[in-house]
Amino acid sequence: MPQTLLAFLAMMIVTLLAINQQQRVLRIYESMLDDEMEVMAAGVALQALEIIEAQAFDSATLPVGATVTDPSELTALPFATNNGCSLRGLNALCDDVDDFNGMTPDTLSFSMRNGVTYAFEVTATVDYVTTTGASVAISAVPTYDKQITVILQDVPQPGGRRLLFNPVRLTRLKSCDACS
Amino acid sequence: MFFIYDNLAATLVAMAVMLVLLSMQQRMRDVSIEQVGMYTAKKQSLDFGLWMRDDIANIGLGVSGAPVVAHTPHATLPGMTSTFTFLKKLNPSDPTPATISYQLEEVYETDGVTQQTIQVDTLAVPLFEVHRYVNGTLDGKSAPYITYFAIDLLDVNGASVAGVLALTQQVRMTFSMGVPYASRSYVRETHWGATVQVN
Numbered sequence: 001m002p003q004t005l006l007a008f009l010a011m012m013i014v015t016l017l018a019i020n021q022q023q024r025v026l027r028i029y030e031s032m033l034d035d036e037m038e039v040m041a042a043g044v045a046l047q048a049l050e051i052i053e054a055q056a057f058d059s060a061t062l063p064v065g066a067t068v069t070d071p072s073e074l075t076a077l078p079f080a081t082n083n084g085c086s087l088r089g090l091n092a093l094c095d096d097v098d099d100f101n102g103m104t105p106d107t108l109s110f111s112m113r114n115g116v117t118y119a120f121e122v123t124a125t126v127d128y129v130t131t132t133g134a135s136v137a138i139s140a141v142p143t144y145d146k147q148i149t150v151i152l153q154d155v156p157q158p159g160g161r162r163l164l165f166n167p168v169r170l171t172r173l174k175s176c177d178a179c180s
Numbered sequence: 181m182f183f184i185y186d187n188l189a190a191t192l193v194a195m196a197v198m199l200v201l202l203s204m205q206q207r208m209r210d211v212s213i214e215q216v217g218m219y220t221a222k223k224q225s226l227d228f229g230l231w232m233r234d235d236i237a238n239i240g241l242g243v244s245g246a247p248v249v250a251h252t253p254h255a256t257l258p259g260m261t262s263t264f265t266f267l268k269k270l271n272p273s274d275p276t277p278a279t280i281s282y283q284l285e286e287v288y289e290t291d292g293v294t295q296q297t298i299q300v301d302t303l304a305v306p307l308f309e310v311h312r313y314v315n316g317t318l319d320g321k322s323a324p325y326i327t328y329f330a331i332d333l334l335d336v337n338g339a340s341v342a343g344v345l346a347l348t349q350q351v352r353m354t355f356s357m358g359v360p361y362a363s364r365s366y367v368r369e370t371h372w373g374a375t376v377q378v379n
Contacts, residue, residue: 007193043373
C-alpha cells in the first residue's frame with residue numbers, strides 16, 4: 001500500500017511538472033510572437049507618422065505660405081473626429097495633422113515574402129502640447145506644437161485572437177514652421 | 181535482479197518518471213536553442229535595420245536635385261528590390277555627394293553555384309545578403325540570412341511613385357531575416373520595417 005501511494009505521488013508530481021513546463025514553453029512562444037509583432041507594428045507606425053506629419057501643421061497655415069502670428073488663429077479645441085481620413089490615399093478634408101485626430105481605424109499592411117502581408121489597424125490622436133526642456137505636456141489651448149500619436153493593433157486572427165498583447169503607440173511632435 | 185522483480189511495479193513507475201523527466205529536459209534544451217537562435221537573428225536584424233535606416237534617413241543631404249538615382253525590382257521574386265541607389269553627402273564639407281547603393285546579392289554554398297536556402301515551413305527559402313556600396317566600393321553588408329528585402333518609394337501621401345523617382349518623398353524599408361536552426365524553431369523569420377522622409 002505505501003509503495004502504491006508513493007508511486008501515485010511520484011506520477012502526480014511529474015505530471016504537474018510537465019504541465020508547468022508546457023505552460024512555460026507556451027508563454028515563451030507567445031512572447032516571441034509578441035516581440036515580432038511589436039517590431040512590425042513599429043515599422044507600420046513609422047509609416048503612418050510620416051504620412052500624417054507630411055501634412056500641414058494647421059488649416060490656418062494653408063495654403064502654403066500663409067502665416068500665423070498668434071496661437072488663437074489656429075484650429076480651436078476640441079478637434080473634430082471621424083472625418084473620414086485615410087492613410088491610403090488622402091482626401092481634401094485631411095490636409096493638416098489635426099484632421100487625423102480620432103480617425104476611423106484604417107488598415108496598413110506590413111509586406112513580407114511572396115506577397116504576403118500582415119494587416120494592422122491604425123488610428124491617431126492629435127493634441128496641442130507645451131514643451132519645457134525635455135518635458136512635454138498636453139495643452140488645453142492652441143500652441144505652436146502638436147503631438148501626433150498613432151495607435152496600432154493587429155487585425156484579429158480567425159476566432160478573434162490578437163497576437164499583440166497590447167496596442168503599440170508611437171508619438172512624434174510637429175512644430176509650426178509658419179508661426180511666429 | 182531479484183530486488184527488481186520483487187519491486188516490479190515500483191521499478192516501472194520509476195522508469196516512467198525518469199522518462200518524463202528526461203523528455204522535459206530535452207524539450208527545455210530545444211527551447212533554449214530556439215531562444216538563442218531567435219535572439220541572434222533579432223539582434224542582427226535590428227543592427228542592420230537601424231544602420232540602414234540612419235543611412236537612408238539622410239538621403240538627399242546636400243543634393244540639389246532628385247536624390248534617388250535608381251530603383252530596380254528583383255527580376256523573379258515579387259515585391260523584392262534588387263538595387264537601390266541614391267545620393268547624399270557623407271560629410272557636410274564634401275564638395276560633391278556620394279553615390280550610395282544597396283544591392284541584394286545571393287548567398288552561395290561553397291561550390292559557388294548552389295544558392296543557400298533556409299527551411300521555412302515546407303519551403304526552401306533562398307538566402308541573400310545586402311551589400312552597401314559607396315561610389316562603387318563595398319562599404320558594409322548585412323548578415324547572410326536575408327529572405328526578403330524591399331525598398332518602396334512613396335509620395336507625400338504614402339502611395340507608390342510607380343517608377344517616377346523624382347516624386348519620391350518617403351522611403352519605406354522592409355526586410356525579413358531567417359532564424360538560424362529555423363527548421364526546429366517556432367518562429368522561422370524575423371521582420372523589420374521603417375519609413376523615412378526624404379530631405
